[in-house]
Amino acid sequence: MAAKLIKGAEVAAQIREELKKEVEDLKAKHNLIPGLVTILVGEDPGSVSYVTAKQKTSHELGFYSIQDSQPPDITEAALLALIEKYNQDPKLHGILVQLPVPKHIDSNKVLYAIDPNKDVDAFHPVNVGRILIGNYAFLPCTPAGCQELIYRAYGDPKGKEVVVVGRSNIVGKPMVAIMIQKRAGANATVTCVHTGTPKDKMIEHCRRADILIVAAGVPKYIQGDWVKEGACVIDVGVNRIGKSEKTGKAILAGDVDFESVSQKASFITPVPGGVGPMTITMLMKNTVMAAKLAAGLVKL
Amino acid sequence: MAAKLIKGAEVAAQIREELKKEVEDLKAKHNLIPGLVTILVGEDPGSVSYVTAKQKTSHELGFYSIQDSQPPDITEAALLALIEKYNQDPKLHGILVQLPVPKHIDSNKVLYAIDPNKDVDAFHPVNVGRILIGNYAFLPCTPAGCQELIYRAYGDPKGKEVVVVGRSNIVGKPMVAIMIQKRAGANATVTCVHTGTPKDKMIEHCRRADILIVAAGVPKYIQGDWVKEGACVIDVGVNRIGKSEKTGKAILAGDVDFESVSQKASFITPVPGGVGPMTITMLMKNTVMAAKLAAGLVKL
Numbered sequence: 001m002a003a004k005l006i007k008g009a010e011v012a013a014q015i016r017e018e019l020k021k022e023v024e025d026l027k028a029k030h031n032l033i034p035g036l037v038t039i040l041v042g043e044d045p046g047s048v049s050y051v052t053a054k055q056k057t058s059h060e061l062g063f064y065s066i067q068d069s070q071p072p073d074i075t076e077a078a079l080l081a082l083i084e085k086y087n088q089d090p091k092l093h094g095i096l097v098q099l100p101v102p103k104h105i106d107s108n109k110v111l112y113a114i115d116p117n118k119d120v121d122a123f124h125p126v127n128v129g130r131i132l133i134g135n136y137a138f139l140p141c142t143p144a145g146c147q148e149l150i151y152r153a154y155g156d157p158k159g160k161e162v163v164v165v166g167r168s169n170i171v172g173k174p175m176v177a178i179m180i181q182k183r184a185g186a187n188a189t190v191t192c193v194h195t196g197t198p199k200d201k202m203i204e205h206c207r208r209a210d211i212l213i214v215a216a217g218v219p220k221y222i223q224g225d226w227v228k229e230g231a232c233v234i235d236v237g238v239n240r241i242g243k244s245e246k247t248g249k250a251i252l253a254g255d256v257d258f259e260s261v262s263q264k265a266s267f268i269t270p271v272p273g274g275v276g277p278m279t280i281t282m283l284m285k286n287t288v289m290a291a292k293l294a295a296g297l298v299k300l
Numbered sequence: 301m302a303a304k305l306i307k308g309a310e311v312a313a314q315i316r317e318e319l320k321k322e323v324e325d326l327k328a329k330h331n332l333i334p335g336l337v338t339i340l341v342g343e344d345p346g347s348v349s350y351v352t353a354k355q356k357t358s359h360e361l362g363f364y365s366i367q368d369s370q371p372p373d374i375t376e377a378a379l380l381a382l383i384e385k386y387n388q389d390p391k392l393h394g395i396l397v398q399l400p401v402p403k404h405i406d407s408n409k410v411l412y413a414i415d416p417n418k419d420v421d422a423f424h425p426v427n428v429g430r431i432l433i434g435n436y437a438f439l440p441c442t443p444a445g446c447q448e449l450i451y452r453a454y455g456d457p458k459g460k461e462v463v464v465v466g467r468s469n470i471v472g473k474p475m476v477a478i479m480i481q482k483r484a485g486a487n488a489t490v491t492c493v494h495t496g497t498p499k500d501k502m503i504e505h506c507r508r509a510d511i512l513i514v515a516a517g518v519p520k521y522i523q524g525d526w527v528k529e530g531a532c533v534i535d536v537g538v539n540r541i542g543k544s545e546k547t548g549k550a551i552l553a554g555d556v557d558f559e560s561v562s563q564k565a566s567f568i569t570p571v572p573g574g575v576g577p578m579t580i581t582m583l584m585k586n587t588v589m590a591a592k593l594a595a596g597l598v599k600l
Contacts, residue, residue: 125426125427126425126426127425127429128428128430129424129426129427129428129430129432130429132429132469132474133425133473134469158496159496159498159501161501167480167481167482169433169434173432173434173477173480174432176476176480177432177473177477180473180476180492180494181467182467182494182496188496189491189492189493189494189497189501191492192476192480194489195482196458196459196482196488196489198459201459201489
């Protein structure tokens, strides 16, 4: 079978439409405007472009939104003080520090200084703990995006065999924590395979997955004969495997061998264009949730 | 084959011997005496007996140890103030509130008021988050006890197939988080099955487990023909299935059908006498770790 493409940009656009309506409702009914500050240290072009995209989207959705650019030589203490200022600002519900920060700054110290209820990246240990406990307000953007893609394209993962390849703190581990919960969009049997898993077992597990979520960091790692007929394959990998001679742009590949796997799967995310376009939208969703949390409209 | 019994009391005694030496060393080299306060609200006989056992063990190990008994009608505010007092006390490194607390008190509010670095039960979201992130000082006592039993009796779970039956916040979920880490005593391929898993899949997963950890809360749930020849079976269940006519005492059964499973497994924990005797010892281990954390001898 030839898999149906899960187009992240389309799903993301749909979620943004839903969010836009919700933001209008929050304004009308509760006089509540979600507020997001993005903090950028230095001028790394990649980071500038990410932050710009986040600001653009938050404006489109009607957020109150601030871009705070700081020089690359800002001290750690000054950055921590800045975060504390935003922690205290009731108009701001989400605080995002664009990573990476310069090397003289301890990124964990910075991330852990953010009020957990404003930590819309969900990297703070309190939020990681809330996720595993199953009582959370928001999820880290990439695994949350994967969950939305699965639910909206493939369907309810309840009772399905989910196999997560990889155990990073940004994708694999939270993905496991999310999918084992007794909650809508989850409630799956979950296996986590990783670099400690022998290769033969790795293949065995992939082969029995109804839903295969891959964040291995190895280009084209998952082969067509590792995938069950009809599986839903979510490829989180973004690997630069070369440069186009024509355009000079990077050639990207996922962690899945798209050519062979798309012949077996029923649904597959392309790279680029699958998981990637979801992350900013999930950040927006988290910011709306943070605003509702601050206003007492949702409770933990 | 007839399984070898994993005797929790013996393993626990061995760990307490190690801890006793470590406590002597900490006193001699660092003038550091691990301090534990156990807080008991009311006079529930079961809770009194648990707290008494915890105090007895901490005294045996040479801890500075306080038992603080509070009346059942203590207000939530007073209990929170008490915890804050102990949070500030540098001689106390571990704070344990014996559960359950009376119904007029919000137990989560109480548990979450404990300084995470003194939270030797490891129930605080910060500690749950640290565990999943893989940068932790201590683990919740029951899954930590399971990990020790596996490592010391069966051997290194690295690269093995671990199947966790159950997803409670006290056992199943932290067990998954612990065993997927790239750390000594873990690094296993982990599958979590639970009430959302169809029965046929549940059995399939159990059958391929090298290490089967069961916290299902259903007496004698796991059958002999669900278990792989030579597997290591850890039974966390404690179910009262009747009362002895002779003694009037409760008859206990685990979540594993011991009679049939012990014919297949290579190692099995009995109930009682398997996981149960480990928990207080793991609490002691956490208290020693909390003392070292406070003294800067270990870092997160």
